Amino acid sequence: MQKVSVAFLFLLSLFVSACSPSTSSSTPQVVSVYSTAAAEPWLRGLYDCAGQQTNTVLSRVDNLSSAAIALRVGEPKMLTMGYQIDTEEILVVTQRQSPIQNLDLEGARALFAGQGDPSVQVWVYAAGVDLQEVFDRFVMEGGRVTANARLADNPQQMSDTLVNEPNTVGILPRHWKAGDSREVFSVATVPVLAITQNEPEGVIKQLIACLQK
Secondary structure, three states, X not given: OHHHHHHHHHHHHHHHHHHOOOOOOOOOEEEEEEEOHHHHHHHHHHHHHHHOOOOEEEEEOOOHXXXXXXXXXXXXXXXXXXXXXXXXXXXXXXXXXXXXXXOOHHHHHHHHOOOOOOOOXXXXXXXXOHHHXXXXXXXXXXXXXXXOOEEOXXXXXXXXXXHHOOOEEEEEEHHHOOOOEEEEEEEEEEEEXXXXXXXXXXXHHHHHHHHOX
16 A cells, blocks of 8 residues: 555646746746847847847847847957957948049058048047957057048948048948948958857857857
8 A cells, every 4th residue: 555655646746847837948048148239240140149049138248248149340459358240341442533542551551640631531449449450450550540530439320421421431341341432452351250258158158159050
């Protein structure tokens, strides 16, 4: 009789556990994500990758330090863990009717230093923006951009300016170049990076691997 009771209780416990709702499998895993404006084309890919994972939700954050995955164009000055997911070409671009013709490195540096045609309006980004860091590294090489340069908040504003305002010149990733603008110098082709604070594991590792495909 004792053995029957134990077996019955064991089977009953299995039935109850099987019928109980699973809370762990239904709880979504939230992954915080940061992206620079220039890297937003790859942010869409990251959302697609998250959609292929079970119970994975991306949460966009504005603070790089609080992101589990951060996307940017070009290597930062201080890099913790970075994984290349693609490449991007950075260009010097003009308004199509601009008198500026194809430039070499010295010509591009002189133009952005304010030593070129004074009628040409130079556009750049704020210090610390990934695109500006790439431009300063490969073109200015320690030199200063002219104080008369105008600041664009993001590549979309830069692109709109170079299409619509005459006699302008600025910096754009190839992904953001509009057909009505004209490239006059190729700055560099740089990696697009997914940056993490620590060695990626679990779903973060899977998301980065998906981006690299």
